[in-house]
Amino acid sequence: MSQIPVSTAAAETLTDVVTGHGASAFRAAQLRRAVWQPFVVTMDDIHQLPAGLRGALANELQFSTVTVAAETEADAGRTVKLLCRLDDGQTVETVAMETPAREGSRRRATVCVSSQVGCAVGCPFCATGRMGLLRSCTAAEVVDQVRAASGALHRRGLGPVTHVVYMGMGEPLAAYDTTIASLRVLVADAGISARRITVSTSGVVPAIHRLAQEGIAPTLAISLHASSDELRDRLVPLNRAHPLASLIEAGMGYARQTGRRLTFEWCLIGGVNDSMEQARGLRDLAARAHAHVNVIPMNHIDDSPWGPPDRRAERAFLGQLDGMVVTVRDTRGADGEAACGQLRAALEQRRSLRPDGTLSPPRRAAAV
Ligand code: SAH
C-alpha cells in the first residue's frame, strides 16, 4: 500500500489511521500539530505519541515527500537555499530568508516555494523557463518544502516561518489545484495567514478569476515586465493568449473581490524593458490598479546576453515611477547562489524610492 503524505492528509483520514491502530482519536490532532514543529524531523521525534504507535504510523503515513539533497547558505546564514528531492528523483529549489526586526518592521522569515519542476511559460530571461515543464508538484510537495525550510531555519537558531511566497520554480496558477490545496493547508495547519502568502503569476487570466472566488485570498503578484503587448509577447509568451488588458482587468477584479492590494513585478532588463516609455506605461497601469510595484534588476542566467541595467539607467527608470509605492529587490552583491534559481533576491535588501529617484537605505525599506 502506498503511504499517505501526513502533511496534507484530511483530518478524518488521520483519525481513521490512528484509531485503526487502536489509539484514541485525539492522537490524530497531536500528530497533525506535531508535524509542523520545526524540530520534528521523523515520525519518531513525536514523543507525545506512544512508541508503538509511532512505528505503526511510519509504515502507513509518509512523514515528508521531500528530502533535502543539498543546502547552501548566503547572507551570513540568513538565507538558506535548499535543493529538495522529490520521490521520483526530480529536484526543486526552496529558499528560506530571515530578516531581523528593524525599526518599524518586525522580524520575518520568508520561504520561497516551487510549484512545478520546470515551467511551460518559457520567459526568455528565466532559468526555469529554459527547462520546459517536467511536471507539477503535488500539494504535499509544496507544503513539505515549507516544513523542510522551517527545519533548516531552526537548525540555525532562527525563528519560525512567517511568510510564504510562490516565487520559486514553476507557474503556480498553471498548477492550480496544487496551489489551492497547499494554500489551504498552510493557512489552516501551519497558521500562516493568507495575507502573508504571495502567489506570483505570469498571468494565467482564467485562474486569477477563479482564485478570486476561492474564499482564500493570498496576496497576488503579477509578473508584468512590460507595459505594452508587443514587448510582453516576447518577455512573457503567455501574453499572446492572455494580453495585458485582460490581465490588468483580472488583477483589478481580484483586488476588488479580496480587498488585497496587487503587486506588479518588473524584472528590469538593461536595454530591453528599461525605457522611459515602458516606465511610464508601468506607472499608468500601477496607478489604475492601485498596485504596489516591485522592481527586480535581472539576475544573469547562463547563455543569455541580457542582464540588469547600469545604475544610471535603473535610476532613470525608477525616477519615472515617482509617487508610486515601489520597492526594489537589489540582487547585486548577493552571493551567487542565494535564492530561487531565477529569483536570487535578497529580500531583506528591499529599499524604498525617494522622490528624486535615489533609494533609501535598506533599514528604511517600505513594508511589502
Ligand atoms: N512563474 C511565476 C512565479 C515564479 S518566478 C511568475 O513568473 O511570476 C518569480 C519571479 O521571478 C517572477 O516575477 C519572475 O519574472 C522573476 N524572475 C524570473 N527570472 C528572473 C531573473 N533572471 N532575474 C530576476 N527575476 C527573475
Ligand code: SF4
Ligand atoms: Fe515560468 Fe515564471 Fe520563469 Fe516565466 S518567470 S518561465 S512563468 S517560472
